[in-house]
Amino acid sequence: MIRLDGDLICLETDHTGYYMARRGALLETLHYGTKIQPDVPALREKTGAGYGTDVVVAGAEPDSLLHLCLELTPDGRGDFRMGMVSARFADGSSVCDWAFCGAEQREEPLPPAGLPAAWGGAETLVSTFTTTKGLEAQLIYTLYPACDVITRRLRLRNTGDAPVTILRCLSSQLDLPRREYTLTTFTGAWARERRPQAAPLTEGVREFGSRTGNSSHYCNPFFQLAEPGAGEDSGRVYGFNLIYSGSHLERVETGPYGKTRVLSGIQPEHFSWTLAPGEMLDTPEAVLTFSRQGTGGVSRNLYRFVQRHIVRGPWADRPRPVLLNNWEATYFDFNEGKLLRLAREAKKLGIELFVLDDGWFGKRDSDTCSLGDYTVNSKKLPGGLAGLGRKLNDLGLAFGLWVEPEMVSPDSELYRSHPDWAVQTPGISPALSRHQLVLDLCRPEVQDYLIGQLNALLDSAPIRYIKWDMNRHMTDCYSPVLAEQGQFSLCWMQGLYRVLEQVTGSYPEVLFESCASGGNRFDLGMLCYMPQIWTSDDTDAWERMKIQSGTSGGYPQSVMGCHVAASPNHQTLRTSQLEARFDVAAFGILGYELDVTRLSPAEKSVVAAQIAFYKQHRKLFQFGQLYRLASPFVPAAGGESCAWMVVSDDKTEALVLDAVGRIEPNSETPPLRLAGLDPNRRYQVESRAQKIDIRDFGTLLNAVLPVSVNTSGLLVHAAADRYMLDTEKESYTAAGDLLMEAGLRRKARFAGTGYNEEVRVMPDYSARLYYLTALPDALPAPEPGWP
Secondary structure, three states: OEEEEOOEEEEEOOOEEEEEEEEOOEEEEEEEEEOOOOOHHHHOOOOOOOOOOOOOEOOOOOEOHHHOOEOOOOEOOOOOOOOOEEEEOOOOOOOEOOEEEEEEEEOOOOOOOOOOOOOOOOOEEEEEEEOOOOEEEEEEEEEEHHHOEEEEEEEEEEOOOOOEEEEEEEEEEEEEOOOOOEEEEEEEEOOEEEEEEEEEOOOEEEEEEEOOOOOOOOEEEEEEEEOOOOOOOOEOEEEEEEOOOOOEEEEEEEOOOOOEEEEEEEOOOOOOEEEOOOOEEEOOOEEEEEEOEHHHHHHHHHHHHHHHHHOOOOOOOOOOOOEEEOHHHHOOOOOHHHHHHHHHHHHHHOOOEEEEOOOOEOOOOOOOOOOOOOOEOOOOOOOHHHHHHHHHHHOOOEEEEEEOOOEEOOOOHHHHHOHHHEOOOOOOOOOOEOOEEEEOOOOHHHHHHHHHHHHHHHHHOOEEEEEEOOOOOOOOOOOOOOOOHHHHHHHHHHHHHHHHHHHHHHOOOOEEEEOEOOEOOOOHHHHOOOOEEEOOOOOOHHHHHHHHHHHOOOOOHHHEEEEEEOOOOOOOOOOOOHHHHHHHHOOOEEEEEOOHHHOOHHHHHHHHHHHHHHHHOHHHHHHOEEEEEEOOOOOOOOEEEEEEEEEOOOOOEEEEEEEEEEEOOOOOOOOEOOOOOOOOOEEEEEEOOOEEOHHHHHHHHHHOOOOOOOOOOHHHHHHHHHOOEEOOOOEEEEEHHHHHHOOEOOOEEOOOOOOOOOEEOOOOOOEEEEEEEEEOOOOOOOOOOOO
């Protein structure tokens, strides 16, 4: 709800309040956090006679800007903290004497031009500021009350009669009246994305973000600020994100007088945008949320926001298919016969969608050529994509396809025809990455070409799914169509968004998955067009526990692509149990990425059971409320551990992951406190039936067998290929409050002193799943299959 009450402006969601008030020519931030009964005199900053060397701005009451919490700070007027806007006027000056003119409430949204934005907001507030130099700013706030989210952005307009060059235009400025916070960012690199890095703030500046042209695996735009004592389930925490997929800047500055300024928006390095008289510039939307329920509360606010107001179209709440991707099974070495052998086996296992990855076009037998030449390689696929698609459909499988539209190989017909379409700076040989260059999406003709190519591709075959990849960072940034090269980054991203809007909008029934060398572009901007993102190229079970845990800070599992891959893993060479790989991947959009034709009969039986279990609980796995119970980043009793839980909206069902990394020998397992249940209901707790490869016991087999065998020999391997050992069975009935307060006590882990049905065999990097149903209600009906 938005209320305008004299000088007071109130923005209120279900549980939070954002309050501001006019202070002379300024707009002062009074409070953002828990919803309160605001009183302007009680909340105003008291400056009195000022401090030390203050610079004072004359007005109705003289103010030193450095002591105030402001919505938009004048630049060059004594607030020595960085502000949202930096401009250079025609006379060479850069002082912006912003003056607050007033605010108006709007019922309809006011989306940014050429950029994605959240949809379905309740109300919008527009606060207007002017300068004596003819530059106007509008701060645009939109409320999402049930999510406890407020978005805000900046619109600049040149109302004067001379050009104005914008050098910095960020989306959000939030000033907080204290500095005792812990800042958590989510950083990493390829194959180890979004690892939380927490550090207490000290006086000074913490600046982070991306200069790569992407939202980046180096530093995601999502971050948190937590007050002292806040944890996963309790305490005051702020969450921030940005609806943008390009280079970005986040900055947290604690000033000399104990206040904290939080900035977020487009990366200003190398940015400049000259506004002619009458021209306008929009920034991306920034996302703000607050919770008194700790980091978990912030996460669940953002889950609701992403699921209800970012992801859109028919796939927003539709169950996603279980897929098989051929990449790690074949890489570039495949033909139609090999693909169909994989597909036939996949269908027997319960797979619903077959995805053909890189290598189907041009001369693409390696990553050294042919990007941009999306003509089918007839040697590999003599019947073309249409022929392969029909054969997959005849098997009962949907057909999916990999593309990388934004890139071009120097060794390609497209590059030979249009070398000027590649991003490169005149006189400098462009840097390559993965043997490829970036197409210049600042050019309308390149955008039109991609739209036409992709539409023709989707019309050429029965394609139900597209994996849209982007495998390099941006360098050598220059476009000859731009008179001002400081516009390149934003113009390029606007070009991409136009292509995405046109293609995904024309094919709403096609399921699009975004990818960028795994999780290099995992952001809210891409999720406005594609309902899921490939979380990481790293499919190792333990690494995925860390990657998916970090990602869950700001994004729900319903947007995370997660695959079961081979062991040893192709990225880490680490071995892990087949069941553990499924248990982790099930908390997201499940897929398989391995050669299913090489699985043993026992492994095929296990995979078929996994897929059947996932389908039965698909809606709960994909859209249940996610809770993090134990962090893989925090040392725990008994060794490294990770635990997640998803709970249905009506609290009648839940699934729990209990997983380990490197275990500590001869150690007890403490009770696992659950979350999100109804404390007044009783629940039936059952362990999922899983299997253990008898080879996991190694030479210990000889301690129980009547005769000694070579545990590395053919006899044991032959037996293991056909038979697996059942895991322990666990079954309990307990009240919700017991499970959440006292915790779930599982059977003891194997400790080297004996094994029986009361012992859980859990070597390093293993896992278990537990299914909870509320009593006395009947068990829920099985989930319908994917349409």
